[in-house]
Amino acid sequence: MTNRNRQVLLVETPKGKLAPEHFRLAEGAMPSLGEGDVLVRTRYISLDAANRAWMQGATYRSAVEAGQVMAGGAVAVVVDSRSADFRPGDLVFADTGWQDYAALRGKQLIPLPRIEPMTHLLSVYGIAGLTAYFGLLRVGRPAPGETVAVSAAAGSVGSLAGQIAKINGARVVGIAGGAEKCAWLTRELGFDAAVDYKAGDLFKALKAAAPKGIDVYFDNTGGDILEACLFQMNPKGRIACCGAVSQYDGAPAPHGPRGIPGLLVVKRLVMQGFIVMDYYAERGVALTDLQSWVAAGKLKVQEDIIDGLENTPRALIGLLAGDNRGKRMVKVA
Amino acid sequence: MTNRNRQVLLVETPKGKLAPEHFRLAEGAMPSLGEGDVLVRTRYISLDAANRAWMQGATYRSAVEAGQVMAGGAVAVVVDSRSADFRPGDLVFADTGWQDYAALRGKQLIPLPRIEPMTHLLSVYGIAGLTAYFGLLRVGRPAPGETVAVSAAAGSVGSLAGQIAKINGARVVGIAGGAEKCAWLTRELGFDAAVDYKAGDLFKALKAAAPKGIDVYFDNTGGDILEACLFQMNPKGRIACCGAVSQYDGAPAPHGPRGIPGLLVVKRLVMQGFIVMDYYAERGVALTDLQSWVAAGKLKVQEDIIDGLENTPRALIGLLAGDNRGKRMVKVA
Numbered sequence: 001m002t003n004r005n006r007q008v009l010l011v012e013t014p015k016g017k018l019a020p021e022h023f024r025l026a027e028g029a030m031p032s033l034g035e036g037d038v039l040v041r042t043r044y045i046s047l048d049a050a051n052r053a054w055m056q057g058a059t060y061r062s063a064v065e066a067g068q069v070m071a072g073g074a075v076a077v078v079v080d081s082r083s084a085d086f087r088p089g090d091l092v093f094a095d096t097g098w099q100d101y102a103a104l105r106g107k108q109l110i111p112l113p114r115i116e117p118m119t120h121l122l123s124v125y126g127i128a129g130l131t132a133y134f135g136l137l138r139v140g141r142p143a144p145g146e147t148v149a150v151s152a153a154a155g156s157v158g159s160l161a162g163q164i165a166k167i168n169g170a171r172v173v174g175i176a177g178g179a180e181k182c183a184w185l186t187r188e189l190g191f192d193a194a195v196d197y198k199a200g201d202l203f204k205a206l207k208a209a210a211p212k213g214i215d216v217y218f219d220n221t222g223g224d225i226l227e228a229c230l231f232q233m234n235p236k237g238r239i240a241c242c243g244a245v246s247q248y249d250g251a252p253a254p255h256g257p258r259g260i261p262g263l264l265v266v267k268r269l270v271m272q273g274f275i276v277m278d279y280y281a282e283r284g285v286a287l288t289d290l291q292s293w294v295a296a297g298k299l300k301v302q303e304d305i306i307d308g309l310e311n312t313p314r315a316l317i318g319l320l321a322g323d324n325r326g327k328r329m330v331k332v333a
Numbered sequence: 334m335t336n337r338n339r340q341v342l343l344v345e346t347p348k349g350k351l352a353p354e355h356f357r358l359a360e361g362a363m364p365s366l367g368e369g370d371v372l373v374r375t376r377y378i379s380l381d382a383a384n385r386a387w388m389q390g391a392t393y394r395s396a397v398e399a400g401q402v403m404a405g406g407a408v409a410v411v412v413d414s415r416s417a418d419f420r421p422g423d424l425v426f427a428d429t430g431w432q433d434y435a436a437l438r439g440k441q442l443i444p445l446p447r448i449e450p451m452t453h454l455l456s457v458y459g460i461a462g463l464t465a466y467f468g469l470l471r472v473g474r475p476a477p478g479e480t481v482a483v484s485a486a487a488g489s490v491g492s493l494a495g496q497i498a499k500i501n502g503a504r505v506v507g508i509a510g511g512a513e514k515c516a517w518l519t520r521e522l523g524f525d526a527a528v529d530y531k532a533g534d535l536f537k538a539l540k541a542a543a544p545k546g547i548d549v550y551f552d553n554t555g556g557d558i559l560e561a562c563l564f565q566m567n568p569k570g571r572i573a574c575c576g577a578v579s580q581y582d583g584a585p586a587p588h589g590p591r592g593i594p595g596l597l598v599v600k601r602l603v604m605q606g607f608i609v610m611d612y613y614a615e616r617g618v619a620l621t622d623l624q625s626w627v628a629a630g631k632l633k634v635q636e637d638i639i640d641g642l643e644n645t646p647r648a649l650i651g652l653l654a655g656d657n658r659g660k661r662m663v664k665v666a
Contacts, residue, residue: 059599222594241594255588261555261574264606266392271604273597 003030008098008312012066013055016250018320023070023313031103033082039103040076042096044305045312046122047072047319047328048156049220052248060275069097070312074332075112075121076102086111093121098312100332123156123327124290124301127276131242132160133286134279137168139240139272140216144169147210149229152220152245153194154181156327161218161242162191163299170216173209175225177322184325189300202228213237221246227257233269241273249320302326336363341431341645345399346388349583351653356403356646364436366415372436373409375429377638378645379455380405380652380661381489382553385581393608402430403645407665408445408454409435419444426454431645433665456489456660457623457634460609464575465493465551466619467612470501472573472605473549477502480543482562485553485578486527487514489660494551494575495524496632503549506542508558510655517658522633535561546570554579560590566602574606582653635659 005028014022033039054064054071064071078090083106086092092109096102112121123129135157142148148165152158153174162185165172174185174194182194193209195202206214206228213234219226222244233239247253263269279286293299304324306315309332319328338361347355366372387397387404397404411423416439419425425442429435445454456462468490475481481498485491486507495518498505507518507527515527526542528535539547539561546567552559555577566572580586596602612619626632637657639648642665652661 053595219594226594227589241597243598244595247595253591256560256590256593258586258589260589260593261552261559261604261606262386262577262580264574264604265576265608266606268606268608268611270606271594271597273594273599273601273603275598275601278601 005030005099005101006309007069007100008309010055010064010066010068010070018052018055018249018317020313020317025310028069028099030101033080033103036083036106037103038078038083038086038106038109039080039101040092040094040096040109041079042074042076042100042102042309042332044119044122045072045074045096045098045309045330045332046126047312047315047324047330048127049243049245049248049320051316052320056248060277069099071095071097072312073122073127075118081106091118091121093126098309100309119303119305119329120294120301122329123303124160124294124299125287126327128156128327129160129290130279130283130286131276132157132164133290134276134282135240135242135274136161136164136216136218138279139274140165140218140238142168142170142216145171146215147171147173147212147234148216148218149173149175149206149210149214149232150218150220151175151197151225151229152322153185153191154325155220155245155322156324157242158218158220159185159189159302159326160299163189164293165216165218166190167293167298173206173214175206175221181325197225203231206232216240218242219244223247223253223257227259230257230259230263230269233263233267235267237267237269239269239271241271245320304328305331307331338363338432338434339642340402340433341642343388343397343399343401343403351385351388351582351650353646353650358643361402361432363434366413366436369416369439370436371411371416371419371439371442372413372434373425373427373429373442374412375407375409375433375435375642375665377452377455378405378407378429378431378642378663378665379459380645380648380657380663381460382576382578382581382653384649385653389581393610402432404428405431405645406455406460408451414439424451424454426459431642433642452636452638452660452662453627453634455662456636457493457627457632458620459660461489461660462493462623463612463616463619464609465490465497466623467609467615468573468575468607469494469497469549469551471612472607473498473551473571475501475503475549478504479548480504480506480545480567481549481551482506482508482539482543482547482565483551483553484508484558484562485655486518486524487658488553488578488655489657490575491551491553492518492522492635492659493632496522497626498549498551499523500626500631506539506547508539508554514658530558536564539565549573551575552577556580556586556590560592563590563592563596563602566596566600568600570600570602572602572604574604578653637661638664640664
């Protein structure tokens with residue numbers, strides 16, 4: 001253990017697109033521990049579209065302000081503890097922020113099991129996997145044979161949500177940017193069809209990919225893709241609103257999607273926003289299912305690991321531009 | 334019984350605002366009956382914002398085309414029957430259209446009880462009352478003490494939905510156009526507060542009227558009022574999408590409300606469209622409740638009755654402009 005604590009600070013609240021100059025690498029003091037505190041060493045930082053939303057204001061958490069260490073969840077190892085609940089060597093999930101070391105209250109830490117590879121704790125067994133699981137099965141609730149559409153389908157949550165829909169007997173259409181990602185969805189992950197939203201005429205392409213309409217739409221993007229799916233929804237369809245990656249990086253959208261509320265009424269649709277924490281009590285059941293699917297080879301886990309704390313800003317900027325395939329994270333140590 | 338059958342025809346599909354010249358009063362032949370048909374005499378025609386939506390295209394029913402008798406539900410009396418299920422004198426609800434007489438299949442008729450006043454069959458015990466009941470209690474589901482906001486609150490559905498919310502222990506905020514309607518909501522119907530959306534700064538007025546935020550929003554309007562309510566919703570709030578009267582009369586809205594899907598995610602909101610027919614199986618329970626509330630003086634029924642079939646077009650045009658208070662209908666005979 002050294003005395004160095006590298007930190008990535010948010011220099012200013014971005015007004016438009018996130019850029020490298022919004023961040024600065026600094027060196028902070030090693031944090032000292034009060035009674036009940038735990039010192040953790042960050043191992044892998046999770047990159048998520050929501051990180052960008054946190055900079056704009058309070059969401060389900062308080063905003064990250066200029067001058068602060070950028071917030072972010074991570075897998076970390078306990079290196080020192082003044083809490084009876086944790087001992088050095090324990091593996092935990094915590095909002096360490098983008099830094100080498102963090103001192104946190106014991107109750108802010110979630111104990112993690114030792115599994116191999118450890119990175120699966122951030123992907124399929126982490127927030128991404130649980131979000132896909134609960135969003136699809138508790139909010140979307142597809143019946144066997146129904147058509148499920150998933151946007152940002154090559155991303156961490158989308159790639160898992162689509163596969164979970166397949167496992168549950170649905171017909172699955174992925175929406176992603178670029179022919180390469182689309183080919184990966186159908187060839188590697190077993191999606192029934194994929195639509196490249198960058199190829200133009202999204203309405204037409206979606207209609208061709210989902211000729212019987214959409215029963216469940218798992219929305220990770222909002223914006224134009226949400227609008228296109230709304231118009232293809234079948235009566236009594238369900239839209240699980242998971243995130244709005246199209247809306248986070250830049251000025252707020254001037255307007256919402258057309259067809260609201262008219263299409264909701266005429267087609268009796270349900271749109272439901274959800275956050276994975278709301279389902280925390282059911283986490284055990286979800287993890288058991290996810291583990292059995294991974295073990296059986298039914299659920300493929302794609303991870304996109306970038307090395308070095310100093311690369312966290314560009315890892316997030318790239319994620320917002322859709323560069324990643326599967327779960328993006330940064331290996332810190 | 335005469336041989337005259339006056340009919341109001343839709344002359345052309347309106348592109349913008351509905352106007353008298355879109356209709357024409359004509360005289361049709363008395364319809365003749367085939368096996369299984371029933372001839373009915375129209376008594377009271379129900380005017381509904383949805384009538385306007387029917388002209389624009391298929392909704393939950395097929396579109397009303399230019400040249401056809403304008404569609405519309407009515408209370409009617411059987412005058413001749415070639416169906417074993419109906420006898421002359423029977424009271425029914427049916428889509429007679431805007432005409433004196435209609436020949437319909439027996440299975441298109443819904444038998445009605447004889448009650449006084451008969452007009453209550455179109456208001457509190459008709460589609461308006463059932464829509465308010467199911468939309469509020471099955472879709473909105475307010476808990477006692479929660480805040481319920483209702484738009485088009487002085488209209489047929491809104492005035493009942495707000496009162497049903499009060500009966501169920503909620504705090505109720507009505508949104509209506511004009512100081513007079515607002516005063517009526519609080520003084521006569523017992524709403525806790527009312528917001529005049531025509532008075533400007535809807536966001537601020539709504540915040541003052543619902544200082545603890547909105548838990549359930551019963552949306553009859555869509556558009557700017559929906560948007561304003563979205564921003565005031567509390568976490569885990571529910572939006573019952575009943576209709577979009579602000580959107581029916583004129584060109585389609587270029588965009589939907591801001592904050593979708595972002596606010597749905599962050600606040601875990603549910604927006605659900607519904608149509609009263611979906612709850613038809615539970616109609617008996619609803620009518621029992623509604624009757625007991627009316628009998629106990631807890632639910633006030635406001636009706637706005639215009640005389641004469643020839644006045645049906647202006648009755649609908651006025652309804653779309655918000656002229657009515659409570660349930661608007663036309664007395665034909």
